[in-house]
Amino acid sequence: MDVVDLARLQFAVTATLHFLFVAFTLGMVTVVAVLQTRALRTSDPTERAARMRRVRFWGGLYVINYALGIVSGLTQEFQFGMNWSGLSHVLGNVVGAPMAVETVVAFFLESTFLGLWAFGFGRVSARTHLLLIWGVALTAYASTFWIMVVNGFLQKPVGYAMHDGVARVTDWSALLTNGATWYALLHLTGVVALLAGVVMCAVSSYHLRHGRDLDFFRPALVHGSRLAGAGAVVTAGAGMVHLETLEEYQPEKYAVVMGESGAGLERAQEAARAAYGPGDWLPPAWVGVASVLMLLLGLVLLVLVWLPAKAGRAEGASTGRFRLRLPMVLLPMTIVALVCGWLSREVGRQPWMVTGELTVRDAIGDVSAGGMLASLIAFTLVLGGLSVVNFSLIAHYARQGPDGGLLGDDDLFPDAGPRDDSRPGGDPAPDETARVTSY
Template sequence: MGASDLARLQFAATTGIHWLFVILTMGLIPLVAIMHTRAALTRDPGTRAVWERMTRFWGQLYLINYAVGIVTGLVMEFQFGLSWSGLSRFAGNVFGAPLALETLIAFFAESTFLGMWIFGWGRLPRALHVALIWLVGLTAYISAYWILIANGFMQNPVGYEMRGGEARLSDFWALATNPSALLALAHITLAALLTGGVFVAGISAWHFARRTADVRVFRNSLRLGLLFAAPAGWFVVTVGNLQWPLLGRTQPMKLAALEGAGTEGLQAMFTKQHGAGNYTPSHDWLRGSMDVMVNIANPLSIVLIVAFVLLWKDWLVRFRPVAYLMTALIPFPFIASVGGWVFRETGRWPWVVYGKLTVEEALSKVSSTSLAVSCAVFIALFVALAVTNWTLIARFARRGPDGAHLGAVEPLPEHLPQGAPGSGSQGREDKEAVPSF
């Protein structure tokens, strides 16, 4: 393999693995925020206890994924300087600001809010504590927006002018409203909600199938997961289809290569404009990744709608095969999203910045040996982190709410149910015992 192949393999593998962490983080955080809000708003002590147990259980799984995933994000950024210095020189003045904002938001604002939420159990007023988890979710999606602004520029360069062979930002609003970024953000948001909903519903169904379920916790979790996953599965396909006209305007060669027809004229045009070279993406990669995404997303959306209907009278969890099927669905949104990412990126070949900077021009002057070593090290590290992440998630998911350690502190009096010792309102008996954490 040549230097460019090794650099592409390294970035593709590490980005693909990192994306598995990101999509689950984005998908879980709205569900956890809703659970916490529901717990804070209810006045019934028993119901509050159920929703708090849900918040702590799913919040702990979210934290495991976030903590391990953020390591992959830090390591991945080294590759810009290591393998793609030409990209940094050419476009750094354009998407350097979005990447810097993403770093500030993800590694400072989001992490700060999350830390305050983790250690705020029983120490902060309930309203402030709930606001923190919503701020975590908001900053997560803002962070994704800035990443997609940078990627959107690479897909459809706008808002810049050329000076001395380098792209310089000239219109920040055009960059910030790039349709290649905004449509991708909508598509990814729905894919994340689909992934998070299937994850929550699948684990909940597993506990019902194994007859180990905390019934109220996992019934509510199953319903909430499907309430998000079923419509998200339907609309993610719709928003995906909305991107075809945009691709026809901005990347016609991708669509021509996908269909395997009409590439000759476009190849001749690119050759005339940019010199000799192969400007046609691989049909096999495009068709294969497209088929993976579509052949999973379409049937999955139908299955989820049926599953949502089967929630009536608990039919979904009364039959073990159906419950196990829900658990078996957990990997499929991840696989479909990786297929979509491969389709988006491989269709840009041979450009790093479409029509402006090729892979060879963006590549650092690094030997193949150095790239082979870094490629092996990076991929091994990322695979190890992914295995660690899913091993921990599976372990704590099997334990259920009783194994959650998040929020294991003495609560403030206002967090205690009426009539509990220390609540300041003795004499009332609770309808249900509140679990201790």
């Protein structure tokens, strides 16, 4: 493999793994924010305590994934600096500002809000605490928006002009309203809701099959199924609209994604050669396979994700048992569909880094094949290790259930309640209702 192949493989591996962290984070933070809003709106202390119990459990899953996702994001920053100096030289004036804003939003605002929220149980007022989690959610989506602005430009460059081989922004409104950004952003919003909903279904069904915390997980299964269903509808609708516009600005990708062969591919190739000169301008053929698999899995999910909701109301019927096992199949299907969609979008742009303007070969800096291989191995090991740790921690936490180490527990976040000197350290006696009196 030459340096270009190694660079493409490295970006594919690191970006795909990081994308999985991000997708779960975006979906779950919305779930937690909505759950906490519902908790604040009730005046019944017992019901409020029960709802905050849900916030703490699902919030714990979110915090675990977020912490490890931040580290995976840092490897992306290192990769850009080490491998893609050609991209920075040509497009620094265009993508530099959005990337800088995204870094400030994600690594400063979002992380600060999350830290205050995670350590603020019982320490700040209920309304302030609710505003913090919504601050986390809004900054998470703001960060995503700026990343998609950059990605949309890579797919469909608009609002710029080239001066001495360097791109400069000429129309910020065109850049920010790029259709390649907004269609993809809407599609992504549906995807993250689908993933979060399926995760809720999988965790809930596991506990329901074992007869644990039925009152806690039955409504969670119903809500997760409905969230996944709504996400699947948005994903499918936005995806279809986006696909219809693809032929306009990426005809080569469109030809491969639509499964054209023979004369269809040759026409796309000849049109590209007429525009860009001699060469092979078609993306790899397996992109079409990934696209078809994504579409098939998406259609299956669109139909099946609604079924677990009925199991949340079933009382041990065989159909209920089937629906309780279904989420364990839907979860890997969702992850595979997400990965296929991401690869279809990014690898489908090849051989371009910026469609029609900058190839991947020209975007790579002065890096040797040996150096690229070393960084590929290092980043893959780091992200692969983080993925294993993340999955293990989330699975362990999820299996423990809602009382297996909640955010805001007395041992981590002591309140100002009466102390019991008979307990080690004089910690306050546990009282779930008293713990959330501020809510």
